[in-house]
Amino acid sequence: MKFAITSKGDAKSNTLMQRMRTYLQDFQLDYDEDQPDIVISVGGDGTLLYAFHRYKNRLDKTAFVGVHTGHLGFYADWTPDEIEKLVIALAKTPFQIVEYPLLETIVRYQHGGREARFLALNESTVKSVEGTLVMDVEIRGQHFETFRGDGLCIATPSGSTAYNKALGGAIVHPSIDAIQITELASINNRVFRTVGSPLLLPAHHTCMFRPVNAVNFQITIDHLTLLQEDVKSIQCRVADEKIRFARFRPFPFWKRVHDSFIAN
Ligand code: NAP
Numbered sequence: 001m002k003f004a005i006t007s008k009g010d011a012k013s014n015t016l017m018q019r020m021r022t023y024l025q026d027f028q029l030d031y032d033e034d035q036p037d038i039v040i041s042v043g044g045d046g047t048l049l050y051a052f053h054r055y056k057n058r059l060d061k062t063a064f065v066g067v068h069t070g071h072l073g074f075y076a077d078w079t080p081d082e083i084e085k086l087v088i089a090l091a092k093t094p095f096q097i098v099e100y101p102l103l104e105t106i107v108r109y110q111h112g113g114r115e116a117r118f119l120a121l122n123e124s125t126v127k128s129v130e131g132t133l134v135m136d137v138e139i140r141g142q143h144f145e146t147f148r149g150d151g152l153c154i155a156t157p158s159g160s161t162a163y164n165k166a167l168g169g170a171i172v173h174p175s176i177d178a179i180q181i182t183e184l185a186s187i188n189n190r191v192f193r194t195v196g197s198p199l200l201l202p203a204h205h206t207c208m209f210r211p212v213n214a215v216n217f218q219i220t221i222d223h224l225t226l227l228q229e230d231v232k233s234i235q236c237r238v239a240d241e242k243i244r245f246a247r248f249r250p251f252p253f254w255k256r257v258h259d260s261f262i263a264n
């Protein structure tokens, strides 16, 4: 079995990365940065987001594991003092796999047939470059509302504890194949109206955002911010692909929610 390790880059994460690499090689596992079967992320949730984007072209062949060197993470749920246990578990394959849904965002442009497709593990957001964001929102081909405000956030279940939560979205168990749309400061008065509540869409209910006047937007895909010009439409749905996590011990999602937000 081949493995790779990504580190947050600080001294603590780098030291742990080196130790794990040596341990795993002692167990006859091969270090392979290009085609790993297992990717270990050492740092925080942000480090796992980075690892996901690095290996997103081979998700069906890669299982992720996250070790946290700071606070408990949703993706990084192993502690540094558990790494010996983790290494032994990794060395004696096969291990269990759990899969989480991802978000697919397709941006289409005013001129020409090209389109861009993005996968997000947490969420995608759409904001204007200048002034109020105005977007026609369509769900399953039907006009739903004209949104005016700061922006829209479309989150995965595992991303629901991140930006989505700060926007008043619900926490969604990652066994549910869905995406959630939340608003960023919508304008609501006698003239302009949006639904105001977070919306949960099942797999294959596509939503489409169509610009009303401006055509340039700031779109985020997890930690990445992209300037998108001459946009014709932005389409979101549950992706066909999933992220796979290697599971070596039970750590239920609701316990991670409890330990992260209530008490540890
Ligand atoms: P960051 O600024 O370090 O991330 C913000 C915080 O979100 C960090 O504490 C990060 O944990 C945590 N986080 C990331 N994914 C999470 C998840 N699925 N559930 C719960 N917490 C999560 O930047 P980053 O590490 O590159 O992460 C990018 C993410 O930041 C975006 O995907 C977005 O969800 C989030 N964000 C949140 C807000 C907000 O809450 N107002 C605003 C912008 C972006 P670590 O410290 O372990 O990395």
Ligand code: MN
Pocket: 044, 045, 046, 047
């Ligand atoms: Mn971070």
